[in-house]
Amino acid sequence: xxxxxxxxxxxxxxxxxxxxFEGGFFRETxxxxxxxxxxxxxxxxxxxxxxxxxxxxxWVRNKSPHxxxxxxxxxxxxxxxxxxxxxxxxxxxxxxxxGEEMQVLSPGxxxxxxxTTDQTKWSIITECVCPGWEERDFEYGDADSLSAEYPQHEGxxxxxxKKKDD
Numbered sequence: 001x002x003x004x005x006x007x008x009x010x011x012x013x014x015x016x017x018x019x020x021f022e023g024g025f026f027r028e029t030x031x032x033x034x035x036x037x038x039x040x041x042x043x044x045x046x047x048x049x050x051x052x053x054x055x056x057x058x059w060v061r062n063k064s065p066h067x068x069x070x071x072x073x074x075x076x077x078x079x080x081x082x083x084x085x086x087x088x089x090x091x092x093x094x095x096x097x098x099g100e101e102m103q104v105l106s107p108g109x110x111x112x113x114x115x116t117t118d119q120t121k122w123s124i125i126t127e128c129v130c131p132g133w134e135e136r137d138f139e140y141g142d143a144d145s146l147s148a149e150y151p152q153h154e155g156x157x158x159x160x161x162k163k164k165d166d
Contacts, residue, residue: 001070001071001072001073001094002071002072002073002124003072004072004073004121008049008051008052008122011049011122011124012025012049015027015047015049017047017049020048022057022058022060023050023054023056023057023058024048024049024050024051024054024057025047025048025049025051026046026047026048026049027046027047028044028045028046029045029046029047029126030043030044030045031043031044031045031132032044032132036131037131040131040132040134041131041132041134042130042131042132043128043129043130043131043132044128044129044132044133045126045127045128045129046126046127046129046133047071047124047125047126048124048125048126048127049073049122049123049124049125050074050076050114050115050116050122050123050124051122052119052120052121052122055115055116055119056113056114056115056116056160057112057113057114057115057160058113058140058141058160058161058162059081059111059112059113059140059141059146059157059160059161059162060111060112060113060138060139060140060141061109061110061111061112061138061139061141062106062108062109062112062129062133062137062138063108063109063134063137063138064108064129064130064131064132064133064137065105065106065107065108065129065130066105066106066112066127066128066129066133067103067104067105067106067127067128067129067130068092068103068104068105068106068114068125068126068127069102069103069125069126069127069128070092070093070094070100070101070102070103070123070125071124071125071126072123072124073116073121073122073123073124074093074116074117074118074119074121074122074123075091075092075093075094075095075100075116075117075118075123076091076092076093076114076115076116076117076123076125077089077090077091077092077114077115077117078090078091078092078104078106078112078113078114079112079113079114079156080106080107080110080111080112081110081111081112081146081150081153081157082107082110083109083110085149085150085152085153087153087156090104091117092104092114092125093117111141111146113160115160140161140162141157141161141162142161143157143158143161146161
């Protein structure tokens, strides 16, 4: 993985990352020119970095599955609310003996969020999306709607849903 001694700014500059609309930083590293389903790129890859100032994402749903691959820094927790209401938790990171995984699959059409386990440190992953990521396939979770649909998860939903003024 990436040396944990690197600072956030050094990684952002070295990897040419830019601010991501969900928070943190990213850079698309590959978008396949092959097209499927008429206008869908076959696959896309990005670096995605959470930082001490943005240590978590919001609840979001994507149409396509995402494979997340850990590269360095803090471990991450990935939570998924599935259409049947079940909630699954995965730890993405290097400590295999404690149950962390080096890669985690985020299925398509589930509500997902991620956060660093050490919010004083950065964390960087690669996301591989197939078919490739398209903005039209993405939506933020609404706290009221999600809480009504999944009342058993209302606390964690409200904690991590994007606020109107964010």
